[in-house]
Amino acid sequence: MTGRCLVVDDDAEIRTSLTAYLAGFGWEVIAAADGRALRQALASTPVDVVVLDLMLPGEDGLTLLRWLSTQAQTPPVLMLTARGDTMSRVVGLELGADDYLAKPFEPRELVARLQALVRRASKGGAPADDTRLLRFGRWRFDRLARQLVSEQDVSVALSSAEFRLLAAFMQRPGRVLTREQLIELTRAPGVEVNDRSIDLAVSRLRAKLGDTAREPMLIRTVRGEGYLFDAEVTPC
Structure with a gap:
């Protein structure tokens, strides 16, 4: 199962490589470098899943997770964290992230986890009614x-x-x-x-x-x- 994925990472090389890799598995990918670009992307295009790096300049990933949790329709979020950064993973999950991967990671595992998140959401992982x-x-x-x-x-x-x-x-x-x-x-x-x-x-x-x-x-x-x-x- 594939869909539209929003990749948020300040590293241009990572954005480019993930876009190319995910596209090879049939994903439509939107890339964003920071929180401003994330908001612009979500305002104009619905996405099925978000890949969010926690180590971002300006607004970090945890701040953006808090913002995402206040939105009426929030796609599943997979966090990218530094290996061994246990506290950020725990806080991120508490703030509503659905999954995480520690860098460096195997790209094929990322694909499998994204497919699982989209599949879970399509089976009713959240109430059909978007009312708060x-x-x-x-x-x-x-x-x-x-x-x-x-x-x-x-x-x-x-x-x-x-x-x-x-x-x-x-x-x-x-x-x-x-x-x-x-x-x-x-x-x-x-x-x-x-x-x-x-x-x-x-x-x-x-x-x-x-x-x-x-x-x-x-x-x-x-x-x-x-x-x-x-x-x-x-x-x-």
Whole structure:
């Protein structure tokens, strides 16, 4: 699967080589040297995925990630980081990046990761409705702020794991999701997820929603199968 890719890197040689390499696999590539060029490109042309170098002059990649997270329609973002720059990778993933590669990298791996990101997005990796606020039960879900908002307008912050889990449930209300499906839907690069971590995330999310394992109203346990999000999801 290919599409239109926006490559953001201040190194002209890297932009040229990536453009040529990706084009060889059928990608349409737009190259940008900095944040200004990134904004201009996104304002004029929709893209399927962004390759974003974090070490940029002026506005760095993390600043641009914050900006991207505030946009109504954000394509998947793959970060390019310096090898061993663990903190930047962690912060980038927390800010909403979908994947990362450490430089220097194997170009064929980049192609495989981009294809996976576009394939995941095409299968419904985000809610079809682009509205920032979604409603379910007595709650509103602020997708950009990653918060739950109660009827009393009290905001409840979500961890990254809780956010990914709730987003997965809200994309598939009324459907039983196995733990294996939830692992795949909530997996973040560099983070190990297993059955136990899914159960713990469900428990923490239930607590924030005021749900209980004994009498769940929103996240129901289906014995021998998995979990079901029992709520109607509508845009606010």
